[in-house]
Amino acid sequence: MLCCARNDPLHLDLETEDWPEGGWESLAARAGSASAQVAPELANPRLSVSVLFTNDEAVRALNCEWRGKDKPTNVLSFPMFERADLIALDPDGPPELLGDIALALETCAREAAEKGVPLADHAAHLIVHGLLHLAGHDHETGDDHAALMEALEIKALAIMGLADPYGDQD
Numbered sequence: 001m002l003c004c005a006r007n008d009p010l011h012l013d014l015e016t017e018d019w020p021e022g023g024w025e026s027l028a029a030r031a032g033s034a035s036a037q038v039a040p041e042l043a044n045p046r047l048s049v050s051v052l053f054t055n056d057e058a059v060r061a062l063n064c065e066w067r068g069k070d071k072p073t074n075v076l077s078f079p080m081f082e083r084a085d086l087i088a089l090d091p092d093g094p095p096e097l098l099g100d101i102a103l104a105l106e107t108c109a110r111e112a113a114e115k116g117v118p119l120a121d122h123a124a125h126l127i128v129h130g131l132l133h134l135a136g137h138d139h140e141t142g143d144d145h146a147a148l149m150e151a152l153e154i155k156a157l158a159i160m161g162l163a164d165p166y167g168d169q170d
Contacts, residue, residue, distance in 0.1 A: 059104035083136025
């Protein structure tokens, strides 16, 4: 288990069990910081998130067990807070687990190749996406929610110096 610095606005505990060597810890810390800048509820110093960089098989099993979908997906998020409770969380107190995020290597790598972007850039987008889900944002609850979440993702990625992942869609 690898941990990002505690002085980050959002503490991330990482496990990179099946991913290639790389700067995943630094990337996740940058994504956490950028996400906290666009979604201030994530900047609560009490919060931590578990981020698992794993493979399609493990994500497929999680997706099947928790969502009833027997297939891998790029990222899964498992929130521990309702949005209203997260927003009301006092910054003073014991540490709290905001939730878990899992990324599937093969799916992420295939999508990155299809988009013509580096795997790290796509992984950053998916970490931001997962963190926003943990903050209570949900693109599946309507067009307005989807537009808000997409705008937050674009803004967070811009803070990281990354391109708009939705800019070239047809």
